[in-house]
Amino acid sequence: xxxTATLLxxxxxxxxxxxxxxxxxxxxFVARDGTGEFRNVSDAVEVCRAFxxxxxxxxxxxxxxxxxxxxxSWLDNIEIVGEDVESTIITFDDHANIRLAxxxxxxxxxxxxxxxxxxxxxxxxxxxxxxxxxxxGQAVALHTEGDxxxxxxxxxxxxxxxxxxxxxxxxxxFLNCYIEGTTDFIFGPxxxxxxxxxxxxxxxxxxxxxxTPKDVEYGYVFNRCRLIADEGVEKVYLGRPWRPYAHxxxxxCELGKHIVPAGWHNWGNADNEKTARYMEYNNSGDxxxxxxxxxxxxxxxAKEAKAITxxxxxxxxxxxxx
Numbered sequence: 001x002x003x004t005a006t007l008l009x010x011x012x013x014x015x016x017x018x019x020x021x022x023x024x025x026x027x028x029f030v031a032r033d034g035t036g037e038f039r040n041v042s043d044a045v046e047v048c049r050a051f052x053x054x055x056x057x058x059x060x061x062x063x064x065x066x067x068x069x070x071x072x073s074w075l076d077n078i079e080i081v082g083e084d085v086e087s088t089i090i091t092f093d094d095h096a097n098i099r100l101a102x103x104x105x106x107x108x109x110x111x112x113x114x115x116x117x118x119x120x121x122x123x124x125x126x127x128x129x130x131x132x133x134x135x136x137g138q139a140v141a142l143h144t145e146g147d148x149x150x151x152x153x154x155x156x157x158x159x160x161x162x163x164x165x166x167x168x169x170x171x172x173x174f175l176n177c178y179i180e181g182t183t184d185f186i187f188g189p190x191x192x193x194x195x196x197x198x199x200x201x202x203x204x205x206x207x208x209x210x211x212t213p214k215d216v217e218y219g220y221v222f223n224r225c226r227l228i229a230d231e232g233v234e235k236v237y238l239g240r241p242w243r244p245y246a247h248x249x250x251x252x253c254e255l256g257k258h259i260v261p262a263g264w265h266n267w268g269n270a271d272n273e274k275t276a277r278y279m280e281y282n283n284s285g286d287x288x289x290x291x292x293x294x295x296x297x298x299x300x301x302a303k304e305a306k307a308i309t310x311x312x313x314x315x316x317x318x319x320x321x322x
Contacts, residue, residue, distance in 0.1 A: 022047040025054040032063030041069050041080065041090060050074040060127060062087045068094070068114060071146070075119040082127030085155055090114060091130040096137035106137070109161055113143035123150045130157040135182070140164045144172060144190065150322050151177050158185065159202065165190035168213045171314045173322040184209035186220065187242055193313055194222045201229040201236045201258060206265060208239035210246035212277070218313045219247030219277075227287065229258035240265040244275040251281035251305055259287025264294045281305040 022028065028044045029036035038044040044058045051074055058080045069090060071078065082088030094112040099105065115129050131141040138161040142151075147170040155178040156163050162181035165172055165188035172192040179186060180200040186192075187209035199207060199222070207227070212219030220239075229236060236258045239248045263280070266272045273296040280293075281300040290299055300308075314320050 020047065020049055023049045025056060027057040027059050029059050029061070030065075031061040032065055033061075036061060040067050041065055042067050045069065045071060045075070045078070048075055048078060052077050055079065057081060059083070060088050060090075063089075065090045066092060068092050069116070071115075071117045071119045071122055073118040073146070076121045078119065078121075079123040079125065080127060081125045082154075085126045085128055085153055088126065089128040089130055091128075091132050093131065093133040093139075095131075095133040095139040109138040109140065110143070110164070110166070112138060112161075113140040113164070115141070116143040116145070117149060118145045120146045121148050122146055123152065124154050125152045126154065128155040128157060130155075131159070131162065132157075133159070135159050144188075145170065147171055147317075148320055148322075149173070151175070153177065156180070159183075161185060161187060164188050165192050168216060169316055171316060171320060173310075173314075175322075184240070184242070187211070189213060189216075189219070189243070191216060191218050191313060191316060192220050193310060194220070194225055197222070197225045199225055199227045201227070201233050203230075204233055204235040204258075206237045206240045208248050209242040210239060210248050211241075211243035212245055212247040213243075214245040214275075216316065217247070218249075218308075220249065221308065221313055222248075222250045222253055224252045225250070226254045226256075227259060227285075228256050233258050235260055237265040238263050238280075239278060240267040241272045241276040242267070244272050245277065246272075247277040247279075249279040249281070249300075249308070250283055251279075251300070251308070253283045253285075253288075255283050255285040255287030257286035259285075261289060261292035262294050264297045266294075266296075 030038045092114040098107045131139040133139040141158040145167040160183040162185040168189035174194045182203035183205040189211040210219040278297040
C-alpha cells in the first residue's frame with residue numbers, strides 16, 4: 001500500500017508539472033524590446049495548446065518582427081492583436097526566385113509567405129504583415145489555408161502575390177484593411193469578402209487572380225472598397241482568371257482612374273471568357289464607366305445585388321457570419 005501511494009503521489013506530481021502553464025484564456029504579450037514574456041510572435045504561438053476550446057489573445061507591442069510565422073492546423077480560436085497597425089509589423093523578405101540550399105531550384109511562390117495561417121477561427125487585428133523582398137519574383141505576405149478567418153484593420157504589404165487565399169472551400173473576411181501590390185496581389189481559390197478595404201496598385205497590372213472552383217458560387221466579393229494607385233500607374237485590370245471559373249465581384253466600390261475601361265482580362269485565353277464569372281454593381285469613380293467593359297463581364301441588377309449577403313456568400317459548409 002505504501003509503495004502504491006508513493007507511486008500515485010509521484011505520478012500526480014509529474015502530471016502537474018507537465019501541465020502547460022499557458023493552457024488558459026489569458027492574454028500573451030509579445031514585445032520586441034524584451035518587455036513582454038515573448039520577443040517573437042512565433043514563440044507565443046508555439047506555447048498555445050492544440051485544439052483549444054477557448055479564445056486566446058496574443059497581444060503584439062509596437063515593433064518590427066522579422067520572422068516567418070506559421071499558425072498550424074491544430075490551433076484554433078487565436079486572436080493576434082497589434083498595438084498599432086502602422087508600427088506593429090511582421091516582415092520577411094523571401095521571394096520565389098531564391099535558390100533552395102544545395103539545388104538549382106527556386107523557392108517557388110508558395111514558400112515565400114511571411115505569415116501562413118493553417119488553423120481555423122483565427123483573427124488578426126491592427127497589425128501589418130509585410131513581404132519586404134525586392135521585386136525579383138512572386139513574394140507572398142499572407143498565405144491562408146484555414147477556415148473562418150478574420151482580418152480587421154490590418155495592412156498587407158508587398159509586390160507580386162501579396163495575399164494568397166490558398167484553399168478552396170475556406171471563408172475569409174477582411175474588414176477595413178489596406179492591401180497593396182503589383183501583379184495578381186489578391187489571388188487564390190478561397191471565398192473571401194472584402195468590406196471597406198483600400199486596395200492600392202503599385203504597377204500597371206492586375207488586382208485579382210481568383211481560381212474559384214467551378215462548383216463554388218462565390219470567390220471574391222469587394223463591397224464598399226476603394227481602389228487607388230501610385231502616381232504614374234494608369235493601366236490596371238480588376239482581375240484575370242488564374243483558373244477558368246474565377247469569380248470576382250466589385251459592388252458599391254470607388255474605382256480610380258487607373259482601372260482600364262475594359263475592366264477585366266482573359267489571361268490571353270479566349271476560352272476563359274466563356275467560364276469566368278466577373279461582375280460589378282453600383283460602382284463609382286473614373287474607373288467605373290460601364291460603357292467599354294468587356295462583353296463577357298456582367299453588371300448586376302439591384303435585385304441580384306441585394307441577394308448577395310455575408311450569410312449567403314459564406315454558406316459553403318456551415319452557418320458562419322463574422
